[in-house]
Amino acid sequence: MIEMPDNFPAISDLFRAILAIVCGAIGTYLLLPHPHGRIKARNVHILGVGLTALGLVLLASFWNAPASLISGFFFYLFGLSALGGAVLTVTSRNPVYSALWFAAVVLSTAGLFLLAGAQFLAAGTIIVYAGAIIVTFLFVIMLAQMEGKARYDRSSRSPAAATFTSYLLLWSLVFAVLCLRVPVGGVSPATNQASLANRLRPTTYLLDIYGGQMGSRSINSVLRESVRPTALLDPRKDRSKVADADPTIPHVAGLGATMFTDHLITVELSGILLFVALVGAIAIAQPKKPIRPTIATPSA
């Protein structure tokens, strides 16, 4: 039997979080369209909005005031616009607007990455998603003629399963955040990475079963490395002293060094995957010979 770690969230907090998730899940289920496109009663919608709002209020009760005014302001600006954009992506009637709200979500996410000091990730997200993928979406959507509203746009395929999966994911995120939560006046995790690594421990019960070891290294050292900001991914310094690395070291060089040492197999595998996808795309795009009836067949 595994013991409860010290920073396991308080029972009252846990109860509040579970209540928020359950309320939100039921509310969202009631708000989702009917599987066969039938129109729901107005009272059901009102109940759904009420329950979802209750869930949101319960989640908002965990809110702490931000420490720094400027970065706090930008964090909430980007975070709220990302959430608002996500809701509008799903609820917009016009697919062109949906694609644009998705672009807004991507831009806000890139802003959050920048606040977290992950410059390369921010630029890469914008280039890949906003610059290429969504523009391709728009290209296709604009070519598709929209003749009225299709029935499948107003129905949801399997609302119960969708609500269950998404709220299960939300629950695991909320639980992880509750474990990481710092009491007011405590040490901020960003300034103390060792404490952040310790706080991640409740989410790693399964690893503890293997005697606190991952390969030849202890779980604590692996966790400490996994929570380093990219600014501290310095290839030239000793791994154990990495926490007090010089902040002027290039982010991109450190990121590249980590990707091609610690995560080499992942990089190579994804490269192979993309290559296979490319070959497949070319194979599919190969024009087929048109079947033309021959004028005079020899057998005839």
Add this chain to the structure above:
Amino acid sequence: MTFWAICLIVLKIGVVVGVSQGAVAYLILVERKVAAYAQDRIGPNRAGPFGLLQPLADGAKMILKEDVIPSYVDKPLYILAPAIAIIAAMIGFAVVPFGPVGATAPDFLDGSRIDFQIAPGIDIGILYVFAIGSLGVYGVVLAGWASNNKYSFLGGIRSSAQLISYEIPLGMSILGMVLLTGSLDLNSIINWQDSHVWGIVVQPIGFLLFLISGFAETNRLPFDLPESEQELVGGFHTEYSAMKFGMFFLGEYLHVITVSYLIVILFFGGWDIPFLLDQTQTGWFWAFMKASVMLGKVGMLVFFIMWVRWTLPRFRYDTLMELAWKSLIPLAIVNFIATAAIVQLVYS
């Protein structure tokens, strides 16, 4: 300290925005004059001496004209599109160094340095410019779609295909320089060229690819398919009038300035002139010398871009796509692999 730093940055933003908007107004005059000389005309010469007040007259005309919004357009996107075009062109300037930055920058009163760049020390420099540049396509695509007009729509469709295609060789053409200099930061790239040679000497193919793709990314002739007048009336901006049309114009010329700055920084040594200017010279005099040298190089490139407009005819759409996918991208890959091999063999 933080307060004054923020004030300084706001001041820099104001100067960059103001100067670049003014520069764009005069670039339009230069464009008309170059066009006139290329066609053996005189060009605008009525407003002020040599027509120097023509940009003011043009600007006043743009602002005072009636702003027609047709009834059949998708109004929110119709209004948003020119704003996106100009904002995407404007915020790319945040990481472009206009002069010396860092150790070579002049000292200010209390010993802190004045960098000729809005956001100095951004490690991803050139990637940021590409990220912002890839957003510019939204302005054109949305204008084409929201106008609810066949010509505009065809222009928007052409533009999205063209810009996506040419972003690939544009991005790959700089990889050679990035490999050689070992940094994505634009200042480090300039400093490397100062202590070695100009980028055009070591990366001639990269320069050519960047130049061609840059023309395509700025929608300049011979790649101005999205607005080709003879086939599409005005392309994506057919339905736009007054200042909304003017904003598309501003955005296009701002793109020309950004691309020219990037070419100068990546391949013509930035502020560097061999044997005359180098990194050891600090102080205000050398700072202004370097900024002026850079501006001069940019001016020459802008003139070159305008010259090309009246020299080469427009591409046909299929030849445009073939050029990107069958010539430029393979060439960029070969150039990248060759550079990587040389860097690996020589430097290690």
